[in-house]
């Protein structure tokens with residue numbers, strides 16, 4: 804059965820946003836974001852809210868890894884980032900020199916898993932893994 808997870812990621816504010824007081828407008832819980840400056844604000848609810856302290860590796864381990872390992876086993880999966888300009892899509896997916904993004908972690912896992920399956924397919928005591936190898 805298809806499963807979809809929608810998570811909203813909060814990034815740290817940049818200086819120009821702090822200067823205009825952006826920190827006074829939005830707050831969050833583990834599954835919702837809401838306006839702080841509006842007393843009867845309705846929450847915008849998601850499956851998860853990823854806090855600004857979380858790094859790309861955490862995001863990948865929690866939200867990406869299962870999709871990638873599933874894909875290696877033949878289960879279709881998609882990871883994509885959607886949001887307004889400067890919201891952090893490139894930082895999350897591509898990363899930077901100092902912090903790899905989800906694409907790097909995914910590639911790393913894909914190649915490691917494929918290599919592992921190939922190595923294990925030579926092991927005669929594990930015919931079910933040989934079957935997996937034939938699926939590629």
Ligand SMILES: Nc1ncnc2c1ncn2[C@@H]1O[C@H](COP(=O)(O)OP(=O)(O)OP(=O)(O)O)[C@@H](O)[C@H]1O
Nearest residue numbers: 813814815855886887888889890891892893894895
């Ligand atoms: N989680 C984060 N932690 C620290 N800095 C971040 C984070 N997310 C984004 N940034 C910083 O915020 C800025 C904007 O992020 P980014 O370029 O990833 O946005 P974008 O959504 O790809 O924008 P665009 O749609 O214009 O390409 C960058 O300077 C980036 O380094």
